[in-house]
Amino acid sequence: MGQGDEGRREAVGAAALFRGRRLVAGSVLRFPTLTEPDGHPMPPFVAAHTGREPEHLRLAPALCCLCGVEDADPIAVGTDFEYRTSPDEFLAVRCRRCRLVYLNPRPADDEAERIYPDDYHAFQFRPAEFGLVYRIRRRLEARRLLRWCRGLPTDARILDVGCGDGFHLGLLKEFGKPGWELEGVDADMRAVAPARASGLTIHLGSVEEIDLPASAYHLILMVMTVEHLADPLETIRSVARLLVPGGRLVVVTDNARSPDFALFGGRHWGGFHFPRHTYLFDKGTLAELGAAAGLAVERIATAVSPVNWVYSLRNWLDDWGAPRWVVNRLSLKATLPLGFFTLLDMPLAAVGQGAILHGTFRKPATGRTSTEPMIEKSLRETPSFLYSLLHGKYPQPMTGRG
Numbered sequence: 001m002g003q004g005d006e007g008r009r010e011a012v013g014a015a016a017l018f019r020g021r022r023l024v025a026g027s028v029l030r031f032p033t034l035t036e037p038d039g040h041p042m043p044p045f046v047a048a049h050t051g052r053e054p055e056h057l058r059l060a061p062a063l064c065c066l067c068g069v070e071d072a073d074p075i076a077v078g079t080d081f082e083y084r085t086s087p088d089e090f091l092a093v094r095c096r097r098c099r100l101v102y103l104n105p106r107p108a109d110d111e112a113e114r115i116y117p118d119d120y121h122a123f124q125f126r127p128a129e130f131g132l133v134y135r136i137r138r139r140l141e142a143r144r145l146l147r148w149c150r151g152l153p154t155d156a157r158i159l160d161v162g163c164g165d166g167f168h169l170g171l172l173k174e175f176g177k178p179g180w181e182l183e184g185v186d187a188d189m190r191a192v193a194p195a196r197a198s199g200l201t202i203h204l205g206s207v208e209e210i211d212l213p214a215s216a217y218h219l220i221l222m223v224m225t226v227e228h229l230a231d232p233l234e235t236i237r238s239v240a241r242l243l244v245p246g247g248r249l250v251v252v253t254d255n256a257r258s259p260d261f262a263l264f265g266g267r268h269w270g271g272f273h274f275p276r277h278t279y280l281f282d283k284g285t286l287a288e289l290g291a292a293a294g295l296a297v298e299r300i301a302t303a304v305s306p307v308n309w310v311y312s313l314r315n316w317l318d319d320w321g322a323p324r325w326v327v328n329r330l331s332l333k334a335t336l337p338l339g340f341f342t343l344l345d346m347p348l349a350a351v352g353q354g355a356i357l358h359g360t361f362r363k364p365a366t367g368r369t370s371t372e373p374m375i376e377k378s379l380r381e382t383p384s385f386l387y388s389l390l391h392g393k394y395p396q397p398m399t400g401r402g
């Protein structure tokens with residue numbers, strides 16, 4: 001047993017303690033990287049065939065991307081409930097300065113292939129497999145997309161950052177104006193290949209690296225993308241550069257201040273998506289993200305989504321050893337639970353407590369870059385009654401960049 005094992009036991013002990021919500025702020029939780037004796041990681045499939053323990057992920061420390069420092073309290077510990085890509089337990093923390101939730105430590109950059117396995121849902125949300133759910137989702141998404149496209153010129157240039165298999169671009173191609181120029185960006189070839197195969201223009205890589213034209217796009221979409229990024233602020237800054245003056249950015253992401261988070265946020269919340277979601281926002285931190293990139297905050301709202309409800313319940317049942325057939329009933333293919341939680345989330349979204357966030361931002365036509373006055377007072381304090389009830393106290397309003 002190496003030193004790493006000692007540290008890991010300590011972390012698991014702390015994790016167990018934390019599940020009882022008694023973890024004291026500032027406790028040292030360390031998740032060291034365990035290496036093979038030869039220092040070389042063994043691929044998971046080799047591990048499976050040799051009957052040895054699956055390899056632990058290499059981890060890297062993280063900072064709050066808004067404050068640029070690490071000054072956070074632990075809030076949750078969990079594992080990769082959905083794909084079991086590693087045996088590790090991961091720690092989510094909340095920045096003391098701005099309330100942003102993030103994974104720390106997180107998988108090292110070169111672990112991406114492992115934490116996004118080939119059967120990852122974003123690579124294969126296929127009509128045949130998802131049937132009715134696919135058709136409903138398609139119709140709802142098309143309506144939502146066209147709402148964001150209101151007022152666009154007939155020759156508008158639209159970019160989907162983190163476009164996956166091209167689902168949203170396909171809808172815009174089908175239901176949008178024929179003159180629109182549609183492009184996507186994704187860093188994973190497994191997503192890019194099928195999107196290109198369906199005739200879409202897709203750039204492989206990240207917006208920071210690819211040489212895309214500045215001040216060229218009228219609308220940029222980031223749908224369920226920002227929570228996966230290594231540095232959301234850097235990416236949003238690059239995105240802001242690509243927008244025409246007056247152009248619009250739409251960000252859709254999980255809401256880390258919602259009733260589903262309040263109920264399951266200590267471990268099982270679907271939005272953690274351990275270890276793939278690096279940063280998780282609420283209305284206030286999402287507004288600050290856009291403002292820090294020099295964008296004007298047009299609107300931050302919540303919307304209905306059953307997905308995190310379904311996965312939270314699934315993770316909870318799984319963790320408590322529920323029979324496999326019960327756990328497997330809860331998935332993105334299961335019409336009944338998706339329908340039930342959609343109905344549950346509808347009144348919550350109506351009072352601004354929906355499970356996902358929609359942020360719309362605009363690049364100022366004047367080139368104004370001062371950010372502070374653009375965040376409305378109302379966005380700084382987004383009270384959640386359930387959150388206060390379950391957690392005893394309401395977290396401090398943000399104090400801006402540290």
Ligand SMILES: [Zn+2]
Pocket residue numbers: 064065066067068095096097098099100
């Ligand atoms: Zn922060």
